[in-house]
Amino acid sequence: MRRVSSGFLCLTVLAACGGSSVSVHTDYDPLANPKMAAYHTWNWLRAPAGAPAREDSSVQALVEQVVEARLSAMGYQKSDTNPEFRVGWHAALGDPLDVTSLNNYYGYAWGRWFPGGGVAYSHGFHAQYETGSLVVDVADSHARELVWRGIGRDVFLPKEKPASREKMVNEAVTKLFAQFPPRVK
Numbered sequence: 674m675r676r677v678s679s680g681f682l683c684l685t686v687l688a689a690c691g692g693s694s695v696s697v698h699t700d701y702d703p704l705a706n707p708k709m710a711a712y713h714t715w716n717w718l719r720a721p722a723g724a725p726a727r728e729d730s731s732v733q734a735l736v737e738q739v740v741e742a743r744l745s746a747m748g749y750q751k752s753d754t755n756p757e758f759r760v761g762w763h764a765a766l767g768d769p770l771d772v773t774s775l776n777n778y779y780g781y782a783w784g785r786w787f788p789g790g791g792v793a794y795s796h797g798f799h800a801q802y803e804t805g806s807l808v809v810d811v812a813d814s815h816a817r818e819l820v821w822r823g824i825g826r827d828v829f830l831p832k833e834k835p836a837s838r839e840k841m842v843n844e845a846v847t848k849l850f851a852q853f854p855p856r857v858k
Contacts, residue, residue, distance in 0.1 A: 695841055696826045697848040701855045705813060705820040709854035714752035715744060718761030718812060729764035732829065735839060736762055739846045740809065747850060758820070761810045766829055769801040770808060805829045807845050811853065823849035 701709070717737070720727075727733065740760060741751065763770055802808060807828040811821040825845030829838065 694827050695845045699823040699852040701821040712757045714750050714756040715758050716756040718759040729766050732764050739842050743846050743850050756814050759812050759814050763808050765804050765806045
């Protein structure tokens with residue numbers, strides 16, 4: 674009886690804690706990996722003047738606050754002058770997200786490792802990400818090429834409360850940047 678009770682207790686505790694519903698996937702340019710490992714400074718990718726308003730601006734403050742805190746905790750310094758990499762993001766709040774438009778929005782190239790970008794081919798990416806996804810990009814400032822992309826799924830759930838949304842964004846960003854820079858085995 675004691676084994677059954679302790680097993681039931683463990684299941685109850687796990688259920689009470691709630692399992693993570695955020696799943697993440699990252700991909701990167703293997704040729705840029707040494708460069709990423711040497712990065713120290715960063716800043717935001719910003720849209721060019723006159724760009725249309727963002728459809729995901731309702732979560733901009735939250736996402737940017739969480740990303741800034743995470744990068745700072747990892748030892749990266751935000752720099753207005755000559756940062757080594759820039760971070761951009763988009764959230765699929767209402768409709769699926771077309772990732773091709775992300776690059777056009779920020780004005781950086783896919784890079785040689787993305788489909789259609791050159792000789793290397795990344796099988797990990799799709800043309801769209803489903804509603805609820807958070808896409809975080811890292812572009813090399815000097816090459817103006819995408820070198821790393823992270824995708825968090827089920828981050829933005831319909832009708833979620835602000836506290837829950839903050840928790841989900843924190844979880845996604847923490848999981849994503851745990852894989853940045855990529856560790857080569």
